[in-house]
Amino acid sequence: MEFLLENILNLVGFLVGLAIGIMSYIGFRNTGSPTLFRLTIAFFSISLGFFVIWTGYMIEDFVTKTGNIERWIQTLGIAIQTIGYFFIAFSHSIKSFFPKSSYFRSVGIFPLFLVSSVQLEHIFRSVSFILLAYGAIETMLSYLENRNKGAISVSIGLGFLALGEFLGWYSFVFPESILYPASMIIKIGGLIALFIPVSKVPLTKIKFDEDFGK
Amino acid sequence: MAEYRTHIKIIGDILATTRDDLQDEDGASVTYLIRKANISHSRISSILKTLVSQGLLEKVDNQGSNKYKISENGREFLQAYYAFTNFADSFGLSI
Numbered sequence: 001m002e003f004l005l006e007n008i009l010n011l012v013g014f015l016v017g018l019a020i021g022i023m024s025y026i027g028f029r030n031t032g033s034p035t036l037f038r039l040t041i042a043f044f045s046i047s048l049g050f051f052v053i054w055t056g057y058m059i060e061d062f063v064t065k066t067g068n069i070e071r072w073i074q075t076l077g078i079a080i081q082t083i084g085y086f087f088i089a090f091s092h093s094i095k096s097f098f099p100k101s102s103y104f105r106s107v108g109i110f111p112l113f114l115v116s117s118v119q120l121e122h123i124f125r126s127v128s129f130i131l132l133a134y135g136a137i138e139t140m141l142s143y144l145e146n147r148n149k150g151a152i153s154v155s156i157g158l159g160f161l162a163l164g165e166f167l168g169w170y171s172f173v174f175p176e177s178i179l180y181p182a183s184m185i186i187k188i189g190g191l192i193a194l195f196i197p198v199s200k201v202p203l204t205k206i207k208f209d210e211d212f213g214k
Numbered sequence: 215m216a217e218y219r220t221h222i223k224i225i226g227d228i229l230a231t232t233r234d235d236l237q238d239e240d241g242a243s244v245t246y247l248i249r250k251a252n253i254s255h256s257r258i259s260s261i262l263k264t265l266v267s268q269g270l271l272e273k274v275d276n277q278g279s280n281k282y283k284i285s286e287n288g289r290e291f292l293q294a295y296y297a298f299t300n301f302a303d304s305f306g307l308s309i
Contacts, residue, residue: 027298030291033222033309035302091307135306142306150304197304201297 003057005184009191010054010077016191017047017084020198035091042087049081071121078124085131088158092138125169132162150197160190222295222309225261227251229292232271232284241274241281 021043028036056073136158143151164187171179231250265271270288274281302309
């Protein structure tokens with residue numbers, strides 16, 4: 001069951017991240033916007049991170065057949081995803097003028113309380129949680145300003161990913177409980193919510209502009 | 215407090231003015247664009263030069279004064295600009 005959910009989660013994460021990354025890249029090529037460039041890096045990283053973990057599970061299933069994914073592959077995938085989450089949060093912190101944001105400084109202290117182990121995976125998961133929670137809150141605040149309905153969906157998506165990340169991290173405390181499968185289902189839901197506004201971009205009206213920005 | 219506008223947003227405002235809010239069929243004068251897009255003369259000159267060189271605006275010589283009209287490429291760019299503004303808004307960001 002967990003193996004199946006892991007495969008679905010990582011495949012959905014790879015595809016959704018890739019779709020949003022491509023859309024951001026098309027936007028960047030058309031407009032030259034640095035925000036869209038940061039989103040491109042963010043979602044290509046997230047996509048690559050899920051792909052690395054998915055590849056790890058495939059190798060385990062078809063090659064090594066040890067019953068467990070190589071720990072370093074899982075850690076590498078989560079680390080790459082964390083880079084993506086960092087770029088989402090970074091885009092918000094630029095918008096909110098980072099040096100004056102006492103809120104961001106306060107959540108920056110959080111990892112010290114959350115990290116109870118020196119294992120890299122735990123560190124990356126807790127950092128991811130903070131970045132995702134920050135992104136979700138900032139996106140919701142943006143919705144209150146501009147009333148763009150897509151922002152609700154993205155905010156819920158990032159919030160679900162944060163919750164899934166937190167439960168995934170917490171499941172180390174209760175290894176055989178329902179926490180880990182629940183975290184994966186929540187993360188799949190979060191990825192689907194992230195994809196909703198992207199699916200509404202009118203692709204047929206957008207084309208690459210080879211000359212603009214040169 | 216005045217809203218901060220990025221460079222791309224100023225370009226969007228200029229193109230939108232030349233598409234939707236023209237004085238007459240010949241195009242918009244620099245003075246009119248300065249007023250409508252709320253931008254200084256020194257800044258708009260370089261932006262207009264870039265937009266014309268990129269083929270997003272057409273420069274029309276009208277009785278000794280220059281006027282600007284949006285080109286077909288400009289219309290496509292503006293359409294993409296609005297689509298991606300909405301896309302970035304969904305992530306709570308501005309392009």
